[in-house]
Amino acid sequence: MSVDKKVLQEFTLERDNELRFEVESKTEKVYLTLKSGTAEVFGTELVKAKTYEFTAGAKVAVFTWHGCVVEVKGKTDVIYTAKETPMVLYSNCHAALEVMRVEADRENKRGPIAMLVGPCDVGKSTVCRILLNYAVRMGRRPIYVDLDVGQGHISIPGTIGALMVERPAVIDEGFSQEAPLVYSFGQKSPQNNQTLFSILVQQLAITVKERLEVNKKTRASGVIINTCGWIKNAGYKQLISNAKAFEVDAIFVLDQERLYNELVRDMPNFVKIIFMAKSGGVVERSKSLRVEARDQRIREYFYGTPKNSLYPHSFDVKFSDVKIYKVGAPALPDSCLPLGMKADDHLTKLVPITPNAGILHHIMAVSFAENEDDIITSHVAGFVCVTNLDTERQMITLLSPQPKPLPNNILVMSDLQFMDTH
Structure with missing residues (x-):
C-alpha cells in the first residue's frame, strides 16, 4: 500500500x-x-x-x-x-510473577528469577521488555539480565550484562542505560568460545545474586533473563547451565514445543516451565539485517540516536601506555600440550598483543581488572574503537565515549569491528 x-x-x-x-x-x-x-x-x-x-x-x-x-x-x-495477540498470555505470566513477588516481599525472600528461551526471532527480548515494564509499573525494581551476545541489548553486541530497571522503557529508546554491569565476551555467538561464555555467565550470576542481597526492593522484584536463539545440542546444554547458574524459578519457552518438552524432562520439578506462543507481529530477520542491527548498536554506543546525539572523543595513546590482550589462543594438538593442561584451556588463555595493523577498527573493552589474573572475569568500564595506528610515532588513535584519560590501561580486543564513517 x-x-x-x-x-x-x-x-x-x-x-x-x-x-x-x-x-x-x-x-x-x-x-x-x-x-x-x-x-x-x-x-x-x-x-x-x-x-x-x-x-x-x-x-x-x-x-x-x-x-x-x-x-x-x-x-x-x-x-x-x-x-x-498473545498479550493476555504475557499479562498472565506477569501476574504469576507478581504473586511470587508479593510473597517474597512478605517473607523477605528472593523474588522470581525467570528466563526466556526460544529460537531466533520469536520476540524473546520484546517479551522481556513487556514483563520488565509491567513489573516497574507495579513499583518493582527488577534486574534485567541479557545473555544474547549477538545483539547486545544492555551494551553493545559481544557482551552480556545486567541492569537494574527503575522506570519503564522509553518507547522509542528502550531502558535507561545508567550504570549497567557489563562483561565483554568479544564474539557474536557463544558457539565461538563456549568455555569463556560459561565462565562469564557464572561470574555475572554471582554478581547479580550479590546485588539482590543488598537491596530489599530489588531482591523481592527478582530477575528477568533474556537468552540467545542457540538452543540445539551444545546450545541446549548452555541453556541448562545458564538456568543453574542463576537458580531460575521459571522458564518461559517461546514458540518451540520441542524445547519446552526437553526442559520439562530435564529441569528439576521446582522450576516452572511455561510454553508461550509468539506474537504474529514478530518479524524474522535476514543475516544482513542482523549485521546491520549490530553495526547500528555499536554506532549508537558512540554517537547516540537521532533524538539523543552523543559526541564521542578521539584521542591518541602511546603504545607503551596501554596493555592489549586477546582471550583465546589457537588450539594445540593434544600431543603438544604441556603436562596437566586440558585441551580447552587455550580458549581462556590471555594472549598479549603488540599493536599492529590487525587491531585496526576493532572494538576494545576497557577492563576494570587490576592485574592479569582478573582480566577474564572482570566487568568492563566501557568500549573504545581503534580508528588509526601510527607505528612511526608508536601511537594508537581511539574513538571513545569519554575524553581521556582511559579509566584503565588494560584493553581486551573484541572480534567485533566498527568502521567509523562519521
Whole structure:
C-alpha cells in the first residue's frame, strides 16, 4: 500500500487489539500520537496527545486493553490491525510473577528469577521488555539480565550484562542505560568460545545474586533473563547451565514445543516451565539485517540516536601506555600440550598483543581488572574503537565515549569491528 508521505491515518482500535507497523526506509520518519483511550507499546504506556517518533528499523506494536484512537503520520512499510495477540498470555505470566513477588516481599525472600528461551526471532527480548515494564509499573525494581551476545541489548553486541530497571522503557529508546554491569565476551555467538561464555555467565550470576542481597526492593522484584536463539545440542546444554547458574524459578519457552518438552524432562520439578506462543507481529530477520542491527548498536554506543546525539572523543595513546590482550589462543594438538593442561584451556588463555595493523577498527573493552589474573572475569568500564595506528610515532588513535584519560590501561580486543564513517 503506497501512502503519501504527509498522509495522516487514524485507527480506532477495539479492546485487546494491536496496531502493528514497520519503518524500513532510512529516510523516513513515522509519528505516532494517542488521541483518546489508553494504549501501550511493549508494556510502556503511551501518553495522550504526545507524539512519538520512529526511524528506520522500527517495528512497533500499539496494544490497547480497553480501546483507543491513534494517529499515524508518515510512510510505513507495513501497517495493520491485529485482533489475535498473545498479550493476555504475557499479562498472565506477569501476574504469576507478581504473586511470587508479593510473597517474597512478605517473607523477605528472593523474588522470581525467570528466563526466556526460544529460537531466533520469536520476540524473546520484546517479551522481556513487556514483563520488565509491567513489573516497574507495579513499583518493582527488577534486574534485567541479557545473555544474547549477538545483539547486545544492555551494551553493545559481544557482551552480556545486567541492569537494574527503575522506570519503564522509553518507547522509542528502550531502558535507561545508567550504570549497567557489563562483561565483554568479544564474539557474536557463544558457539565461538563456549568455555569463556560459561565462565562469564557464572561470574555475572554471582554478581547479580550479590546485588539482590543488598537491596530489599530489588531482591523481592527478582530477575528477568533474556537468552540467545542457540538452543540445539551444545546450545541446549548452555541453556541448562545458564538456568543453574542463576537458580531460575521459571522458564518461559517461546514458540518451540520441542524445547519446552526437553526442559520439562530435564529441569528439576521446582522450576516452572511455561510454553508461550509468539506474537504474529514478530518479524524474522535476514543475516544482513542482523549485521546491520549490530553495526547500528555499536554506532549508537558512540554517537547516540537521532533524538539523543552523543559526541564521542578521539584521542591518541602511546603504545607503551596501554596493555592489549586477546582471550583465546589457537588450539594445540593434544600431543603438544604441556603436562596437566586440558585441551580447552587455550580458549581462556590471555594472549598479549603488540599493536599492529590487525587491531585496526576493532572494538576494545576497557577492563576494570587490576592485574592479569582478573582480566577474564572482570566487568568492563566501557568500549573504545581503534580508528588509526601510527607505528612511526608508536601511537594508537581511539574513538571513545569519554575524553581521556582511559579509566584503565588494560584493553581486551573484541572480534567485533566498527568502521567509523562519521
